[in-house]
Amino acid sequence: MILQLKKSTPEETINRLKKDHFARIVTKQDHIQAVTTKSTECVPEYVENYLIKSWHFDTDIQLASKSFEEKRVTSIGTVEIGNPNTMNFIAGPCSVESEEQIFTVAHSLVKLGIRSLRAGCYKPRTSPYSFMGMGKDGLKLLDQVRKETNLNIVTEVRDATHVDDVLDVADVVQIGAKSMYDHGILNACGTTDKTVMIKRGFGTTLKEFVQAAEFVLSAGNSNVILCERGIRTFETETRFTLDLCGVAFLKENCNLPIVVDPSHALGFRYGISDLSKAATAMGVDGLLIEAHPEPDKALSDSAQQIDLQQLSKLHSEINQLGLAVKLKLI
Ligand code: PEP
Numbered sequence: 384m385i386l387q388l389k390k391s392t393p394e395e396t397i398n399r400l401k402k403d404h405f406a407r408i409v410t411k412q413d414h415i416q417a418v419t420t421k422s423t424e425c426v427p428e429y430v431e432n433y434l435i436k437s438w439h440f441d442t443d444i445q446l447a448s449k450s451f452e453e454k455r456v457t458s459i460g461t462v463e464i465g466n467p468n469t470m471n472f473i474a475g476p477c478s479v480e481s482e483e484q485i486f487t488v489a490h491s492l493v494k495l496g497i498r499s500l501r502a503g504c505y506k507p508r509t510s511p512y513s514f515m516g517m518g519k520d521g522l523k524l525l526d527q528v529r530k531e532t533n534l535n536i537v538t539e540v541r542d543a544t545h546v547d548d549v550l551d552v553a554d555v556v557q558i559g560a561k562s563m564y565d566h567g568i569l570n571a572c573g574t575t576d577k578t579v580m581i582k583r584g585f586g587t588t589l590k591e592f593v594q595a596a597e598f599v600l601s602a603g604n605s606n607v608i609l610c611e612r613g614i615r616t617f618e619t620e621t622r623f624t625l626d627l628c629g630v631a632f633l634k635e636n637c638n639l640p641i642v643v644d645p646s647h648a649l650g651f652r653y654g655i656s657d658l659s660k661a662a663t664a665m666g667v668d669g670l671l672i673e674a675h676p677e678p679d680k681a682l683s684d685s686a687q688q689i690d691l692q693q694l695s696k697l698h699s700e701i702n703q704l705g706l707a708v709k710l711k712l713i
């Protein structure tokens with residue numbers, strides 16, 4: 384159940400709600416929002432004088448649900464995401480590796496008219512011996528890129544200790560597939576207004592995926608994007624399996640913008656174009672594509688990154704397909 388209450392609701396009423404299992408109560412701009420999963424059909428009578436509106440749910444998909452709000456439109460820096468007439472094309476290398484590398488990519492994006500650069504500085508890797516990202520030095524480079532090119536910056540947090548550093552630089556904070564259950568990160572991202580993009584864990588059910596978003600939404604941040612990036616199945620020929628059924632479910636049931644990341648799903652560069660076209664035809668809100676000036680030399684996710692010529696070709700193909708399905712690429 385979600386309650387929207389007047390800002391004049393007395394503290395003792397709020398405290399009573401807390402005791403009544405309204406676990407998440409936050410003050411929004413013009414109301415107080417209280418959410419509980421406790422299944423109850425009745426609004427507590429002691430809040431009736433302060434009630435603006437209430438919603439009843441029998442699942443945990445509440446603030447993210449279409450019956451709460453049909454569709455949320457949020458932003459990636461200077462561009463909108465979630466607008467039914469546009470699709471966001473977000474691209475960049477898996478990791479920031481050097482000044483030359485990130486500026487080469489950034490200038491290519493600007494040339495193509497791509498507005499949003501995605502690159503990681505804190506990489507949550509499977510092996511402790513892999514490249515973990517440039518950390519703060521990488522963030523400094525992204526800050527420089529943003530100032531010099533006006534590109535919107537999407538970058539990842541690996542743990543709650545550097546959320547504030549990332550927030551200083553990023554237009555969108557990415558929570559990776561391996562971090563999406565981390566409550567430290569989810570709660571820290573819930574107490575800012577910055578857009579947060581949550582990537583689906585590879586063993587995460589759709590319900591758990593949306594529950595992670597509910598953590599951020601119920602902590603007060605309304606700006607959440609979901610990113611499908613492939614789940615683990617019995618198949619081993621591809622890195623993961625892009626769950627387009629899951630995307631259809633999210634489109635049907637959730638109000639959050641949906642981004643599809645074919646790069647991590649497939650794990651190889653050969654089919655990125657096909658998967659991007661399939662997702663575009665479905666009418667998703669955005670694509671996230673990994674691209675690197677010299678993919679074979681990339682320090683992370685080398686096999687799946689496309690080079691900048693391939694990126695240019697892909698962008699032009701998706702632009703055309705986007706127009707055919709009435710989506711303007713931004
Ligand atoms: C990434 O986006 O580079 C990344 C590590 O992805 P994921 O969290 O989906 O594995």
Ligand code: MN
Pocket residue numbers: 477478647673683684
């Ligand atoms: Mn990657």
